[in-house]
Amino acid sequence: MAKKFRKLFLCSECGNEFTRWSGKCPSCFSWNTLSESEASVRSSLQKEKQETLTLVSEIPLEGLKRVSSGVPEFDRILGGGIVPGSFMLAGGEPGVGKSTLILEIARRFSGSLYYFSGEESPSQIKIRADRMGVNSEKLFLSGETLLDNLCSRIELEKPDLAVIDSVQTVLCPEIDSTPGSVSQLREAAYRLMETAKKCRVPILATGHITKEGAIAGPRILEHMVDTVMYFESDRLNHHRILRAIKNRFGPVGEAAIFEMRSTGLTEISNLNIVRMEKPVPGRMFSSFVEGTRPLAVEVQALVSRTLYGPGKRMAEGLDSRRLNLLAAVMEKFLKLSLSDSDIFINLAGGLNADDPALDLAVCSAILSSYREVPGDDSTALIGEIGLSGEVRSVGHLSSRIKELASLGFNKIIIPLSGSKEDYSQNVELIGIEHLSELPLIGKTDNDFKLEGTLS
Numbered sequence: 273m274a275k276k277f278r279k280l281f282l283c284s285e286c287g288n289e290f291t292r293w294s295g296k297c298p299s300c301f302s303w304n305t306l307s308e309s310e311a312s313v314r315s316s317l318q319k320e321k322q323e324t325l326t327l328v329s330e331i332p333l334e335g336l337k338r339v340s341s342g343v344p345e346f347d348r349i350l351g352g353g354i355v356p357g358s359f360m361l362a363g364g365e366p367g368v369g370k371s372t373l374i375l376e377i378a379r380r381f382s383g384s385l386y387y388f389s390g391e392e393s394p395s396q397i398k399i400r401a402d403r404m405g406v407n408s409e410k411l412f413l414s415g416e417t418l419l420d421n422l423c424s425r426i427e428l429e430k431p432d433l434a435v436i437d438s439v440q441t442v443l444c445p446e447i448d449s450t451p452g453s454v455s456q457l458r459e460a461a462y463r464l465m466e467t468a469k470k471c472r473v474p475i476l477a478t479g480h481i482t483k484e485g486a487i488a489g490p491r492i493l494e495h496m497v498d499t500v501m502y503f504e505s506d507r508l509n510h511h512r513i514l515r516a517i518k519n520r521f522g523p524v525g526e527a528a529i530f531e532m533r534s535t536g537l538t539e540i541s542n543l544n545i546v547r548m549e550k551p552v553p554g555r556m557f558s559s560f561v562e563g564t565r566p567l568a569v570e571v572q573a574l575v576s577r578t579l580y581g582p583g584k585r586m587a588e589g590l591d592s593r594r595l596n597l598l599a600a601v602m603e604k605f606l607k608l609s610l611s612d613s614d615i616f617i618n619l620a621g622g623l624n625a626d627d628p629a630l631d632l633a634v635c636s637a638i639l640s641s642y643r644e645v646p647g648d649d650s651t652a653l654i655g656e657i658g659l660s661g662e663v664r665s666v667g668h669l670s671s672r673i674k675e676l677a678s679l680g681f682n683k684i685i686i687p688l689s690g691s692k693e694d695y696s697q698n699v700e701l702i703g704i705e706h707l708s709e710l711p712l713i714g715k716t717d718n719d720f721k722l723e724g725t726l727s
Contacts, residue, residue, distance in 0.1 A: 281306040282454045286491050293496060300491075308453060313494065339474070342380025345530065346373075348565075349514055351522015354433065357472040358521060359465045361439070361494065362514075363479040364503035369512050369532055370478045371397070372491055373503065374435050375406050376537045377476075383432025384410045386425070390441025390451075391416040404536040417451070419444040419460055423467045428474070436464065436477040439493070452480075459497045494518065508623055511540060515563075526563035552639030557652040557681065558633035559672040560625040566668060566675040568652070570620035571630060573637035578614050589619030590634070591626060598635055598657060605661035608642065628656035629666040632685065636710055650692045651683045652676045661707040663687045671698065685710075 281290045284307060286300040297305050338353030347353045350360075364370045371392065378385050378401075389397060394413040400498050401407075412431075416422055419442050420567070426434050436442065440452040442460040469473045479493070494500050500518040505511065514528040530537040554573040559566045578584070587595045594616055603610050617634060619625060632655035640647050654672055656664040665687045666672075676684055676699070683700045691703025704710065 279308060281308055281459075284454050287405050310458075339383065341377050341433075342382065343377055343539070345528035346377065346514070349501060349516045349519075349522075349526050349528050351519060353520045354474045355498070356474055357469050357495065358474045358498045359468045359496070360474065360476045360499040360501065361479055361497040362476065362501040363481050365481050367507075368503050368505055369530075369537065370503055371400065371437060371539055372404070372532070373512075373514070373530075374476070374478070375401055375404055377433075378411045379404065379406045379536070381408070381410070381433060383414070384550055386429075386431040386434045387411060387413050387437070388416050388422055388435065388442055388621035389413065389437045390415065391438060392503055403534065406536075417441050417443050417617060419463055423463055426467050426473055427471050430471055432473075434473055434475045436475065437481055438479050439464075439477040465496050474573050506624070510622060518549070523564060527565060529562075529567075551646035551649060553644045553646045554637050555649075556633040556637040556640065557649075557676070558630050559652065559676055560627035560630055561668050561672070564668065564671070565674045568676055568679050568681075569623060569625065569630070571616045571633040571637045572620055573634070574616040575610070575613050575638055575641040577619055578612060580655045583611060583613045583615060585615050587617040589622065589624050590617055594628075594631075595634070597659075598631060599638070601657055601659065601661055601707065602635055602638065606639070608639075610638075611641070613642070627666075628664075629654050629672070631636050631655060632663060635707060636685075639710060648683070650681055652681045653685045653686065655685070655687045655704075657707055663704050663706060663709075665689045673701070 276435060279291075281293050282288075282369055282449075283290070283297045283299060283302065284305045285302040288297070288299040290298065290306065293306050293308065295306075296303050307380060330597050336349075338350075338355055340353045354360075362370060362373070371389075374387065375397070378387065387397065393415055399412055401411075410432075416425070422436070422442065439457065439460055442456070442464075443451045444459045444463075447459055453634050464475055464477065468472070475499075497518075498520045499516060502515050502517060504513050504515070506513060510531070512530040512532055513531070516522070516524055516526045518524060519526075530541040531540050538692065554575070556571045556573075558571055559568050561567070574615055585592060585595050585599060595615065599615055602608050617637070632653040635657060636647070636653050652678075654666060654669065656666050658664050669686065669690045670693075673684055673686070681699065683702065685702045685704060688703035688705040691701045
């Protein structure tokens with residue numbers, strides 16, 4: 273059928289099409305993002321067979337049974353495993369470990385895995401696989417980047433999992449532009465999504481990250497895929513964190529934590545919980561939540577007198593404004609003189625958390641350092657502090673208690689409202705209603721010398 277071509281202008285930010293150029297995108301209001309391209313249009317309409325309508329109750333679900341990738345943390349991010357026919361996108365900065373994550377999946381994946389790499393040659397991938405000890409008999413490598421060849425091979429051979437590394441290297445010869453351009457990414461995303469749904473083959477594609485921290489290409493790329501994941505490192509580059517920001521088959525906001533080693537990626541179940549032979553002041557334990565996953569954390573505090581005017585407030589891993597608020601609450605309701613003291617707060621291991629459930633541990637650590645009385649390493653604290661000093665309940669309390677109990681904490685101080693529930697854990701739960709009910713409150717210096725520890 274005859275075709276004619278018309279000029280279109282595509283926005284590199286939102287992916288919308290326009291018939292005329294303008295300096296500012298009418299859709300997303302970004303400047304200088306419209307680029308010219310040609311789109312083919314059929315000269316006459318063609319009637320095609322319409323899809324039949326099916327009742328939702330009659331749609332079979334046998335084909336939606338999840339398949340394990342072999343990496344429990346990766347499966348949890350996806351909502352329990354890989355869904356057949358799903359199209360997944362994982363973005364990350366250069367060198368963060370996207371290719372290493374693929375080989376880690378290949379090491380443990382029980383089915384056949386086709387690895388199409390346009391950025392590295394098969395020999396380069398082989399070197400990394402030998403270093404990691406990956407010797408799978410079902411891992412097949414290819415440097416193929418032509419879109420037609422990729423889709424036809426997947427449709428013909430139907431592997432259990434196909435990986436494209438990366439989607440910015442895929443080339444469609446019919447489009448007159450370089451790989452990674454807006455038009456190339458649009459076509460690649462649509463064809464790969466169509467292939468995944470048609471053949472019931474899950475496809476995992478990696479993507480580049482721009483300097484703004486977003487996946488390179490039009491936003492429509494993230495709209496078309498089923499799952500969008502970001503692979504990043506912490507601020508000290510000790511760990512790798514995989515986050516799901518979009519998931520049509522599971523929850524969003526989940527986070528998986530890995531440690532990068534010479535032999536590959538290792539899942540991290542708990543972070544920086546170190547027992548010391550001799551307890552020290554200013555050290556408390558709590559739990560924060562990443563997505564729906566609770567993680568135990570060590571909260572450290574240092575309170576020291578200053579001779580140079582008002583005291584400083586510094587927080588590493590926490591919001592400094594939150595520290596100022598908690599210090600003011602402690603001064604008012606605990607009758608402490610903190611204005612002439614420097615207060616430093618740190619989350620051990622370089623972690624970052626914005627969870628109000630850490631408030632109780634932060635206040636207790638400050639109080640422990642201020643009165644120079646060490647805490648008990650078998651005790652943890654969970655709770656949010658209000659402006660009137662009340663201890664408020666927090667979300668995911670049951671899972672936090674379960675996580676802390678599995679790490680050996682036998683006494684947990686929690687909000688009074690939460691202590692009335694049965695969590696079926698072999699721990700002692702102590703419910704408090706106000707900040708003034710914390711241990712060490714209202715005791716004299718002689719009491720501190722006799723007891724020696726906070727329990």
